[in-house]
Amino acid sequence: MIDFDLMARLERGLARWLKRPRVDLALLAALLAVAATGLVVLYSASAEAPSQVLNQGLRLMLGFVVLFLFARIPPTVFRTWTPWFYGFTVLLLVAVQVFGEGRGAHRWLDLQVVRFQPSEFAKLALPMMVAWYLHDRPLQPSWRDLATCALILAIPAALIVKQPDLGTALLVAASGAFVIFLAGLSWLRILLLVASAVAVVPLWWQFIAHEYQRNRVRMFLNPEADPLGNGWNIIQSQIAVGSGGVSGKGWLGSTQARLDFLPEHTTDFIFAVFSEEFGLIGVVAIIVAYLFIIGRGLWIAAGARDTYSRLLAGSISMTFFVYVMVNGGMIAGLMPVVGVPMPLISYGGTSAVSLLAGFGILMSIHAHRLRGR
Amino acid sequence: MIGFGPGRRAVKDAAQEANLFRVRAAAGFLIIALCLMVLIGRYVWLQVLRHDEFSGRADENRIKLRPLPPSRGLIYDRNGVLLAENILDYRLELVPEQVGDVDATLQRLGQVIAISADDREQFETLRKVKRRFHNIPLRYALEESEVARFALERHRFPGVEVVPYLTRYYPQGADFAHVIGYVSRIDSEDRERMEDARYSATTHIGKTGIERHYENQLLGDVGYERVETNAEGRALRVLGRVPSKPGRHLRLSLDAKLQRATVAAFAGRAGAAVAIDPRNGEVLAMVSQPAFDPNLFVNGISRRDYAALLHGEQRPLYNRAVLGGYEPGSTIKPFIGFMGLRLGVRTATDTVWSSGEYRLPGQNAVWRDWKKGGHGRVDLREALAQSVNTYFYGLAVEVGIDRLEPEMRAFGFGAPTGLDLTGEPTGVLPSRSWKQQRLGKTWYPGETVIAGIGQGYWVVTPVQLAHALATLAAHGAAQQPHLLLSMQTGIDAPPEAIPALPPQPRIEAPDAVWDAVREGMEAVMHSPTGTARAFGVGAPYRIAGKSGTAQRARRRGNQEYNESTTPEHLRHQALFVAFAPAQAPTIAVAVVIEHGSSGSKAAAPVARAILDAHLLGAAREPAP
Numbered sequence: 001m002i003d004f005d006l007m008a009r010l011e012r013g014l015a016r017w018l019k020r021p022r023v024d025l026a027l028l029a030a031l032l033a034v035a036a037t038g039l040v041v042l043y044s045a046s047a048e049a050p051s052q053v054l055n056q057g058l059r060l061m062l063g064f065v066v067l068f069l070f071a072r073i074p075p076t077v078f079r080t081w082t083p084w085f086y087g088f089t090v091l092l093l094v095a096v097q098v099f100g101e102g103r104g105a106h107r108w109l110d111l112q113v114v115r116f117q118p119s120e121f122a123k124l125a126l127p128m129m130v131a132w133y134l135h136d137r138p139l140q141p142s143w144r145d146l147a148t149c150a151l152i153l154a155i156p157a158a159l160i161v162k163q164p165d166l167g168t169a170l171l172v173a174a175s176g177a178f179v180i181f182l183a184g185l186s187w188l189r190i191l192l193l194v195a196s197a198v199a200v201v202p203l204w205w206q207f208i209a210h211e212y213q214r215n216r217v218r219m220f221l222n223p224e225a226d227p228l229g230n231g232w233n234i235i236q237s238q239i240a241v242g243s244g245g246v247s248g249k250g251w252l253g254s255t256q257a258r259l260d261f262l263p264e265h266t267t268d269f270i271f272a273v274f275s276e277e278f279g280l281i282g283v284v285a286i287i288v289a290y291l292f293i294i295g296r297g298l299w300i301a302a303g304a305r306d307t308y309s310r311l312l313a314g315s316i317s318m319t320f321f322v323y324v325m326v327n328g329g330m331i332a333g334l335m336p337v338v339g340v341p342m343p344l345i346s347y348g349g350t351s352a353v354s355l356l357a358g359f360g361i362l363m364s365i366h367a368h369r370l371r372g373r
Numbered sequence: 374m375i376g377f378g379p380g381r382r383a384v385k386d387a388a389q390e391a392n393l394f395r396v397r398a399a400a401g402f403l404i405i406a407l408c409l410m411v412l413i414g415r416y417v418w419l420q421v422l423r424h425d426e427f428s429g430r431a432d433e434n435r436i437k438l439r440p441l442p443p444s445r446g447l448i449y450d451r452n453g454v455l456l457a458e459n460i461l462d463y464r465l466e467l468v469p470e471q472v473g474d475v476d477a478t479l480q481r482l483g484q485v486i487a488i489s490a491d492d493r494e495q496f497e498t499l500r501k502v503k504r505r506f507h508n509i510p511l512r513y514a515l516e517e518s519e520v521a522r523f524a525l526e527r528h529r530f531p532g533v534e535v536v537p538y539l540t541r542y543y544p545q546g547a548d549f550a551h552v553i554g555y556v557s558r559i560d561s562e563d564r565e566r567m568e569d570a571r572y573s574a575t576t577h578i579g580k581t582g583i584e585r586h587y588e589n590q591l592l593g594d595v596g597y598e599r600v601e602t603n604a605e606g607r608a609l610r611v612l613g614r615v616p617s618k619p620g621r622h623l624r625l626s627l628d629a630k631l632q633r634a635t636v637a638a639f640a641g642r643a644g645a646a647v648a649i650d651p652r653n654g655e656v657l658a659m660v661s662q663p664a665f666d667p668n669l670f671v672n673g674i675s676r677r678d679y680a681a682l683l684h685g686e687q688r689p690l691y692n693r694a695v696l697g698g699y700e701p702g703s704t705i706k707p708f709i710g711f712m713g714l715r716l717g718v719r720t721a722t723d724t725v726w727s728s729g730e731y732r733l734p735g736q737n738a739v740w741r742d743w744k745k746g747g748h749g750r751v752d753l754r755e756a757l758a759q760s761v762n763t764y765f766y767g768l769a770v771e772v773g774i775d776r777l778e779p780e781m782r783a784f785g786f787g788a789p790t791g792l793d794l795t796g797e798p799t800g801v802l803p804s805r806s807w808k809q810q811r812l813g814k815t816w817y818p819g820e821t822v823i824a825g826i827g828q829g830y831w832v833v834t835p836v837q838l839a840h841a842l843a844t845l846a847a848h849g850a851a852q853q854p855h856l857l858l859s860m861q862t863g864i865d866a867p868p869e870a871i872p873a874l875p876p877q878p879r880i881e882a883p884d885a886v887w888d889a890v891r892e893g894m895e896a897v898m899h900s901p902t903g904t905a906r907a908f909g910v911g912a913p914y915r916i917a918g919k920s921g922t923a924q925r926a927r928r929r930g931n932q933e934y935n936e937s938t939t940p941e942h943l944r945h946q947a948l949f950v951a952f953a954p955a956q957a958p959t960i961a962v963a964v965v966i967e968h969g970s971s972g973s974k975a976a977a978p979v980a981r982a983i984l985d986a987h988l989l990g991a992a993r994e995p996a997p
Contacts, residue, residue: 071576139390181401184393239434242419242427255435259603280420287409295407298398302391310394321405325412332415 020294024368027296030127034289035060038345044252045266045273056347063356070360074368075309079132086129092118095160119168121356122156126172127315130179135308140184149180167339174322178315220336236261238333248279266347268339271331290324300366311363315359437602440574440809443593444539445538445619448553451858454629456553459539461517466508471532485526486519488512491676495558507953510576513672541671547664548636554582555667571595571649585818586795590860594618622861623853626655633662634986638979644966645693645835651843651961654852661693695794702921703760704950705827707890710753712780713768714886721889724750727763733818740766740822757893758903762826769825774816778804783880784841792836801832839963846961848887849880862991891917895955908977914988918951920973949976953984959988
C-alpha cells in the first residue's frame with residue numbers, strides 16, 4: 001500500500017499547491033506556452049536535431065526550477081541582499097575583463113564547474129539595485145537621486161559595453177532606466193534625458209563605437225550594399241519572414257533555415273524561422289502572448305506590497321519587452337543587428353535561466369502581495 | 374530598515390506612490406503595446422504586402438537550374454564501324470564560391486593532382502563567363518590513381534569534386550584524324566561562333582573535320598534539372614527535370630577498311646589520297662599523311678605538343694586531302710584530251726608528231742617532252758599512255774585559254790567541290806581573268822602551252838582532282854562529293870534522310886569521246902607502252918589511270934633532273950589518278966605523294982593498293 005500512500009500524498013500536495021500556488025498561474029501558463037513554442041520551433045530550426053531540443057528543454061527546466069525556488073523567497077530577502085548582489089556582480093564584471101574568455105569578446109567566466117556570463121547577473125542586479133536605492137526615498141526622484149541611479153547604472157553597463165556586448169548592455173541599461181521611469185521621474189526630465197541621449201548618439205558613433213558596430217548600423221540602413229557580406233543576414237532574414245506570408249509554410253517547412261540561407265537560425269534569428277513557418281498568424285499570436293506576459297507582470301507589480309517590489313517587478317516586465325522589440329525588430333529589418341535573443345525561444349541557456357529567475361522574483365512578489373485587493 | 378543606511382526622509386506617502394506607479398505602469402504598457410503594434414505592422418508589410426516578392430526571392434535562393442549535357446552523336450563509317458564514340462571519364466570541378474580562397478586551394482590541390490599552367494588558364498577564362506555557384510572544370514581525363522588520391526584528401530577541399538562525364542574517343546586513332554577531326558575544349562574563338570545557351574552544360578566543341586562541319590547535328594539539346602540547393606550551392610534534391618536530347622548519330626560514306634588500307638599504302642610518306650564512288654559522289658576514303666592522334670586534343674593538348682604538331686616540318690595537322698594545293702601535272706591530260714575531242718578540235722585518231730621539242734611559231738622558247746628525242750607519231754591513246762607533252766601543248770594552244778577555262782571548270786576545277794567539310798579552298802584554274810585579277814598581268818601564249826600539261830598557275834586539291842576524275846569516269850554525270858550518308862536520332866531510330874544534295878551540271882559528250890579517253894587511260898596501265906604498266910600487272914580488273922609529276926625545282930634550260938642527288942623537299946610531287954573497273958567504275962581515286970619521284974613510280978602503287986582493297990577486299994602492300 002506504499003504506492004497508494006505515495007499517490008495520496010502527491011494528490012494532496014497538488015491540491016494544496018493549486019489552492020495556494022505561490023505563483024501566478026496565468027503568467028506561468030503563458031511562459032510555459034511560449035517556452036513550448038520555442039522548443040517546437042527549435043526542432044525545426046535545428047534540422048530536427050533531438051539533442052539540441054533536449055538540451056534546451058533541460059535548460060528551460062532548470063530555469064523553471066529556479067523560478068519556483070525564487071517564488072518561495074520573500075521579496076524582503078531579495079531587498080536585503082541587493083547591495084551585496086550588486087557589488088558581487090560588478091566584481092565579477094571586472095573579473096571577466098581580466099580573466100574572461102570568449103570568441104573575440106570577453107564575456108565568459110570559467111569556474112571549472114560552470115562557465116557563465118556575469119552580464120546575465122547584471123540583468124537582475126541592476127534593476128534590483130536601482131529599486132533598492134529608490135525604495136525608501138520619496139518619489140518622484142530628484143536630480144540628485146537621478147544622478148546616483150545613473151552611476152549605479154553606468155558602472156555595470158560600461159563594463160558590459162567594454163566586453164563588448166552591446167545587446168546585453170542595452171538590456172541592462174534599459175532595466176535600470178525602467179525602474180527610474182516607474183519611480184515617477186517627471187515627464188519633463190524624461191524628455192530632457194531622451195533628448196540628450198539622442199544628442200550623444202553622434203558622439204558615440206564617432207568616438208566609442210567599434211567598427212563592426214558601425215558596419216551593422218550601415219548595413220541596417222542599406223543591406224543591399226553588400227548582399228553577400230554584411231547585408232546577408234538582414235536580407236535573408238527578411239526573405240524568410242516575407243516568404244512566410246499570412247499562414248506560413250508550415251512546421252518544418254522553412255527553406256531559408258533548412259538550406260542554411262539564414263544564419264544563426266537556432267539562436268538570434270530563430271524568430272525568422274518561426275515567422276517563415278507560422279506566418280503572420282503565428283507572429284501576431286506570439287506577440288500577443290508576450291504582451292500578455294508583460295501586462296500580467298505590470299499588473300502583479302501594481303499589486304505589490306512595497307515600493308522595492310513594485311519597481312523591480314515593473315522593470316522586469318518592461319525589460320522583457322525590450323527583448324521582444326529588439327529581436328523582433330532585427331528579424332524584420334526594423335532595427336540593426338544586435339545580439340539580443342528572442343526570450344524563451346532562442347536557443348541558449350543562460351538568458352533563459354536569467355529570464356525565468358527574473359520571473360521567479362515576480363512570482364515571489366505576487367505571492368507576497370497585499371491581500372484583500 | 375535593514376541594509377545600507379537608514380531612511381533619511383521619513384515622509385513617504387505610500388498610497389500616493391502606489392498611485393503614481395499605477396499611472397506609470399499603465400503608461401508604460403500603453404507605450405509597449407504601441408511599439409509592438411508597430412512591430413506587427415512591419416511584419417504585415419513584409420508578410421502580406423511584400424509576400425510575393427520575398428516568396429520569389431526564397432525560391433530563387435533555393436532553386437537552381439542545372440544544365441544537363443546532351444551526349445554527343447556518334448560517328449560511324451558506311452558499314453557501322455565506330456569512328457567517334459563517347460566514353461566515361463572523370464574530371465575535376467570546382468565551385469569558386471564554395472572554395473573561398475581559390476588560389477590557395479589550387480596551390481594545395483596541385484600537390485594531389487597535377488594541374489598545368491594551361492589548365493589554370495582555361496579555368497580562369499571559364500570563371501569569367503560562368504554564373505555563380507556553377508561548377509567550373511579544372512582538369513579533364515583524370516587517371517585512376519589521381520581519382521583515388523583525391524578521394525583520400527577530399528575532406529581538405531570543400532567545393533572541389535571529381536565528376537564523371539562522357540568524353541569523346543576516337544577508336545581509330547590517327548587513321549581518320551583529318552576527316553573526322555576532333556572536339557576540344559571550347560575557347561574564346563569558339564564562343565564567338567556558337568550559341569551560348571546550347572552549350573551551357575557542354576565543355577567541348579567540334580574543332581575540325583566532320584566534328585566541326587556537323588557540330589549542330591552532333592551536339593544535341595541541353596536539358597535542365599531544377600534542383601534545390603543550400604546556401605553553399607550544393608544540390609540537395611531534384612525537383613524536376615527536362616532531359617537532354619542526345620545529338621544525332623552520323624553515318625558516313627567512308628569505308629574504314631579502305632581508309633586503313635590507304636593509310637598503310639602511304640607507308641609513312643607525306644601526301645594525300647581521296648577515293649570517291651563515281652556513281653554517287655560518296656567519299657570512300659580520305660587520307661592525309663602524316664597524321665596525328667586526335668585523342669590528344671580532346672582533353673587539352675599541352676601548348677608545346679600543339680606547337681610541335683602545328684609547326685612541325687611536315688605539318689601533320691594540315692589536311693592535305695582537302696586543303697592541300699598541288700600542281701596537277703600530267704594528271705590533267707585526260708581532261709585536256711577529252712576537251713579536244715568534245716570541241717571537235719581533234720578526233721581520237723588524229724595524230725601528232727612528237728620530236729621532243731615544241732615551239733610556238735615565231736618564238737624561241739622550247740617546251741620539251743619528258744623523253745629525249747620525242748615519242749614519234751602519237752594519237753590520243755598513245756599520247757595518254759606515254760604521257761606525250763607535245764600532243765597536249767599543241768592541243769591547248771589550238772583550243773586557246775579562253776575555251777580551255779570553261780571546259781575545265783565543268784569538271785569542278787577552280788571552285789570548291791562543296792564537300793561537307795569546312796574551309797575548302799578554290800584552287801587555281803588558269804585563265805586570263807584570273808591572272809589579271811590576281812597578278813595584274815596579261816596572259817602570255819606560252820602559259821597556255823604549259824596549262825595543257827597541268828603546269829603553270831594550276832593548283833588543284835586532291836578532292837578536286839578525285840571529283841573531276843569521278844565525273845570523267847561517270848561519263849559526265851557529275852555527283853556532289855559528300856561524306857554524310859544518313860543521320861539517326863538514336864541507335865534504334867530510323868535513319869533520317871539527309872538534305873538533298875545540289876544537282877550538278879552534266880557534261881555532255883558522245884559515248885565514243887568518253888570511251889576514247891578511258892581507253893587512253895587504260896593503256897597507261899595495261900599497254901606495253903603505258904607509263905604505269907608495271908602497276909597494272911596482275912590486276913583481275915581493268916584500271917584507267919594517269920600519272921603526274923609536278924615539278925618542285927623548276928628545270929632550268931637543259932639541266933637534267935637527277936632524283937638521287939636532289940634533296941627530298943625539292944623532289945617532285947608524285948600524283949596519280951585512277952578509276953576502276955574501267956568499264957563500270959565504282960571507285961575513282963586521286964593520290965599525291967609529296968617529295969616522291971615520278972607519279973608512276975611513287976603514287977601509282979598507292980593508287981593500285983587502294984583499288985585492290987576496294988575491289989578485291991584485301992589490303993595489299995604497296996609495290997616497292
